[in-house]
Amino acid sequence: MGPNGSGKSTLASVLAGREEYEITEGEVEFLGKDILDLAPEDRAREGLFLAFQYPVEIPGVSSNNFLRTALNQIRKYRGMDPLDAVSFLKLMKEKMALVEIDQKLINRSLNEGFSGGEKKRNEIFQMAMLEPKLAILDETDSGLDIDALRIVASGVNKLKTGENATIVVTHYQRLLDYIVPDFVHVLYNGRIVKSGDKSLALELEEKGYDWIKADADGVVS
Amino acid sequence: MIEQLKDSYKTFESQLNGLGQGFWQELRTRTLHSFSGLPKPKDEEYRYTQLGRILDKKFQFADLSMMGRTSVHGANALFHNADAHHIYINNGVIDQSKVSQNLPKGLSISTLQEALHHNAKDIESHLGKYAIKNNDAFASLNTIFSYEGIFIKVDKNVQIDKPILLHYSGTDHPGHAIYQSRSLILAEPGARLSIVESYSSDHSEDHFSNHVSEIVVGANALLDYYKLQNQSASTYHVDNTFITQSKDSVVKSYVFTLEGKIIRNNLNVDLEDENCETHMFGLYVAHGDNHIDNHTVVDHKMPHCFSNEIYKGILDDTAKAVFNGKIFVRPNAQKTNAFQSNKNILLTDTASMNSKPQLEIWADDVKCSHGCTTGQLDDEQMFYLRSRGISKASARAMLLHAFVDDVLDKISIGFLHDFVAEEMKNRLD
Numbered sequence: 001m002g003p004n005g006s007g008k009s010t011l012a013s014v015l016a017g018r019e020e021y022e023i024t025e026g027e028v029e030f031l032g033k034d035i036l037d038l039a040p041e042d043r044a045r046e047g048l049f050l051a052f053q054y055p056v057e058i059p060g061v062s063s064n065n066f067l068r069t070a071l072n073q074i075r076k077y078r079g080m081d082p083l084d085a086v087s088f089l090k091l092m093k094e095k096m097a098l099v100e101i102d103q104k105l106i107n108r109s110l111n112e113g114f115s116g117g118e119k120k121r122n123e124i125f126q127m128a129m130l131e132p133k134l135a136i137l138d139e140t141d142s143g144l145d146i147d148a149l150r151i152v153a154s155g156v157n158k159l160k161t162g163e164n165a166t167i168v169v170t171h172y173q174r175l176l177d178y179i180v181p182d183f184v185h186v187l188y189n190g191r192i193v194k195s196g197d198k199s200l201a202l203e204l205e206e207k208g209y210d211w212i213k214a215d216a217d218g219v220v221s
Numbered sequence: 222m223i224e225q226l227k228d229s230y231k232t233f234e235s236q237l238n239g240l241g242q243g244f245w246q247e248l249r250t251r252t253l254h255s256f257s258g259l260p261k262p263k264d265e266e267y268r269y270t271q272l273g274r275i276l277d278k279k280f281q282f283a284d285l286s287m288m289g290r291t292s293v294h295g296a297n298a299l300f301h302n303a304d305a306h307h308i309y310i311n312n313g314v315i316d317q318s319k320v321s322q323n324l325p326k327g328l329s330i331s332t333l334q335e336a337l338h339h340n341a342k343d344i345e346s347h348l349g350k351y352a353i354k355n356n357d358a359f360a361s362l363n364t365i366f367s368y369e370g371i372f373i374k375v376d377k378n379v380q381i382d383k384p385i386l387l388h389y390s391g392t393d394h395p396g397h398a399i400y401q402s403r404s405l406i407l408a409e410p411g412a413r414l415s416i417v418e419s420y421s422s423d424h425s426e427d428h429f430s431n432h433v434s435e436i437v438v439g440a441n442a443l444l445d446y447y448k449l450q451n452q453s454a455s456t457y458h459v460d461n462t463f464i465t466q467s468k469d470s471v472v473k474s475y476v477f478t479l480e481g482k483i484i485r486n487n488l489n490v491d492l493e494d495e496n497c498e499t500h501m502f503g504l505y506v507a508h509g510d511n512h513i514d515n516h517t518v519v520d521h522k523m524p525h526c527f528s529n530e531i532y533k534g535i536l537d538d539t540a541k542a543v544f545n546g547k548i549f550v551r552p553n554a555q556k557t558n559a560f561q562s563n564k565n566i567l568l569t570d571t572a573s574m575n576s577k578p579q580l581e582i583w584a585d586d587v588k589c590s591h592g593c594t595t596g597q598l599d600d601e602q603m604f605y606l607r608s609r610g611i612s613k614a615s616a617r618a619m620l621l622h623a624f625v626d627d628v629l630d631k632i633s634i635g636f637l638h639d640f641v642a643e644e645m646k647n648r649l650d
Contacts (some may be wrong), residue, residue: 016608019600044610052608056601060623070609077610109623131593207639 001170001199002187003209004221008169009053009150011187012138016050017043042166044070045077047133051123051140055187058110063122066110067092067129095128099155117148124155136167148176173205188216222258222277226365229285233366240368245337247268248349252364259358266357266646269575270485270514270542278459280429284399285366298388299419300452305386306330308371311398312391313430315369325636326378328414329372333405336372343374348405351435355489355518357386362462363401364435370403377439378411381508384445384634385414388569391422391430391452398428405435408442410467415445417637422452429457436462440494447637448486450478451644454509468494476515477641479648483512490519492526492554497604503532504628504641506648507540507572515542521554521584530561534629535621535649543575546564547588550582557584561591564600564612568625621649 001009014021015028017040029034035043058066071091074084083091088101095159096103101121111119120140127135141149156166156179168179176198184200185192188209194200204212230253234241259273260266267273298309306323308330309316315332324330329340337344352360375381389402408414418434430452438444444464452458458481464472478484490499505513519528534542544563565574578591599619606616625645632638 016606039613040604040607041610041612041616044608050608052605056605058598058602058605058620058623060626061619063615066606066609066619069615070606070611073615074610130609195448205409 001184001204003213004171006187007190008187009138010190012050012053012136012167012169015136016040016048017211041073042077044130044132045074049127049130049135051120051127051135051137052137053140053142055111055114055119055123057112057159059112061110062091063106063108063110069128070126071129074203090093091129093127093194099125099128099182100151101125108169116143117145120144120152121155126161128155128159131159132164134165134167136169139171140168141170141172149175150178172208173201176201186212191216222282223256225310226256226282226285226520227253229282230365233285233368235263236367240334243337244341244345245333245348249365252349252353252361252459256358256361256365257261265619266516266545267540269541270483270512272457272459272483272485274482276429279413279427279457280399282399282571285362285401299421300386300417300636301388303384303386305384305417307386307388308383309388309403310371310390312394313369315371320371324592325381327412328381328385329376330385330616331375333370333372333403333566336405340372340374343407344372344405347407347435347437349435350522351465351489351491352433352461353438354463354491355460355461355487357487359459359485360487362434363403363431364459367401367403367433372405373416374407375409375412375414375442377409379409380413381415385419386417386419389418389420389430389432391424391428393426393428395422398426399431401431401433402429403433403572406437408436408438408444408470409490410439411441412439413443415447415634417447417449417634419449420452422456424453426457427457430459432458434460434462436464436466438470438472439468440467442467442474443470445633446472446474447632447634448474448476448639449641450476450481450484450486452481452484454480454482454511456481457483459486460484460488462486462488464488464490464499466490466492466494466497466499469496471498473500473631474502475628476503476505478503478507478513478515479644481511481513483511484515485518486515487523488515490517490528492519492521492523492528494525497523497526499526499528500631501528501530501532502628502631503534503544504507504625505532505534505542506625506645507534507542508537508648509540510538511540512542513540514545516543516545516547518547519559520549520551521557521559522551522557523553524557526554527558528560531564532565533625533626534565534574535568536565536574539571541573543593544593545577545579546591547579548591550580550584550587550589552583554584555586557587557589559587559589563593564624565593565595566621567595568597598640611642618650622646625649
């Protein structure tokens with residue numbers, strides 16, 4: 001969590017490998033591997049997943065073809081055989097049910113003409129299909145009505161296993177009513193300035209960020 | 222230049238023998254007298270494609286007078302197995318033995334020379350009438366130096382199920398660096414047909430082919446008209462196509478350009494009466510130093526017509542392309558609905574595109590829109606795909622396929638669709 005401009009989306013983008021960012025210092029180690037030198041696709045193949053704040057529309061690319069290509073390239077990277085059409089469809093059906101996404105959306109071009117909520121739901125569906133080890137949800141709650149929020153949150157909860165982790169970037173406690181965090185970290189000016197458990201989120205909801213900013217600014221100066 | 226041409230014409234005329242009389246001969250002479258030379262460097266219409274200068278330097282226009290008789294081998298032609306009415310034209314020379322075999326009732330296919338005898342009225346009312354409309358030097362050259370061509374006519378209310386497939390091929394042949402081809406296509410009222418012009422070439426030497434099609438589409442007739450330009454990297458090709466539509470007619474034209482040194486297409490569509498519908502689709506995929514220039518004109522002369530134009534290009538290496546799309550809406554043409562779009566993707570920093578939409582609208586109750594974009598692949602889309610584990614190369618291919626697919630999907634002839642789709646796959650993957 002953190003106030004506007006604190007660097008939450010920047011962190012998510014840097015981790016996923018967005019090329020507009022230049023890393024001037026520091027390192028990122030993911031499951032024992034330095035990922036900063038890896039291309040975005042290789043980070044994904046290592047098990048990283050970014051659910052976009054604003055998923056882009058790609059007219060003409062079918063969700064089906066897109067997901068199958070992604071899944072099989074990830075599998076290849078990991079030395080696994082590609083999924084054939086039948087197994088792939090079976091997996092799609094299973095995951096669609098899990099995250100409650102409509103077949104109609106999957107039949108369309110990737111995100112084309114999707115509402116804000118549908119785009120976010122599609123992000124969670126992709127996450128379900130690709131089974132990342134670490135998922136970063138970048139303000140997945142923004143622009144969602146309460147029903148969509150519940151469905152998205154429920155999808156995230158169902159996907160949680162002992163083998164994976166999820167970083168949820170959010171401004172609001174609201175999402176955390178549905179996704180209960182194990183840890184809450186507060187980012188400010190690009191640094192984690194406070195960490196706690198779920199009660200920290202509640203405290204922020206009540207008191208805002210000013211006290212954290214004052215604390216942090218005091219510490220820095 | 223003009224003097225040189227006139228000399229060539231004299232030589233040409235002396236070889237015409239029995240063909241050098243009557244209507245066609247008058248047309249040639251008339252056109253020669255009004256001919257004012259190849260496009261000059263400052264000619265606006267040829268500003269980005271300096272064909273006049275290039276051709277003048279590269280080719281001997283004396284060759285225009287050569288009347289070759291090259292043998293034609295259709296067996297290797299692309300689609301020669303397709304279920305279609307096949308016509309083979311090699312270096313501008315028609316394989317007459319195969320022209321009019323097994324034609325269904327209501328379809329006539331012959332050479333223009335034959336039609337001059339059997340369908341004199343049709344020839345005299347149409348041949349050369351449209352090809353002077355845009356004052357194009359190459360169309361005029363064609364009219365002056367053509368002595369043969371293809372005549373196709375579909376009678377009133379006749380539907381031709383199989384496509385008519387014209388195989389235009391070029392092969393190295395001494396003294397045949399320049400050749401002309403020509404066709405006149407008449408769809409009578411209520412006729413339905415589809416035509417495929419497939420241009421191929423195994424030339425290794427520079428050659429210039431100059432084509433003219435005049436197409437007259439009668440009331441309520443339906444025409445699907447395809448051009449596949451898949452020549453060699455040493456082909457200079459100019460295509461002038463003139464489509465004239467009558468009331469309630471529907472034409473869909475497609476131009477796929479896959480290879481050529483310099484390709485210039487002038488597509489002119491005249492909507493002469495009310496309630497015409499015309500679609501113009503173009504797709505050019507250029508690489509190396511290909512230079513592909515599409516000039517289109519759609520002329521709305523009467524009310525309630527609809528035109529829809531979508532041209533797309535992908536340019537690699539140092540390829541260049543030009544798009545110039547004119548839409549005229551005449552004072553009479555109220556309730557016109559005209560749409561035009563030209564989109565291009567440049568794959569390198571050295572490829573270039575000149576795109577120019579030109580709308581001239583004199584009527585006041587019309588709906589016209591146009592848009593053109595030229596750019597690289599969308600970074601945001603690339604990142605999205607790659608962030609899901611898809612390699613850069615696959616992501617690129619996916620986006621390029623998505624870009625061309627909406628034009629590909631409009632091809633309604635199976636064998637043609639499959640060929641172009643396969644070519645796209647080979648080039649974009």
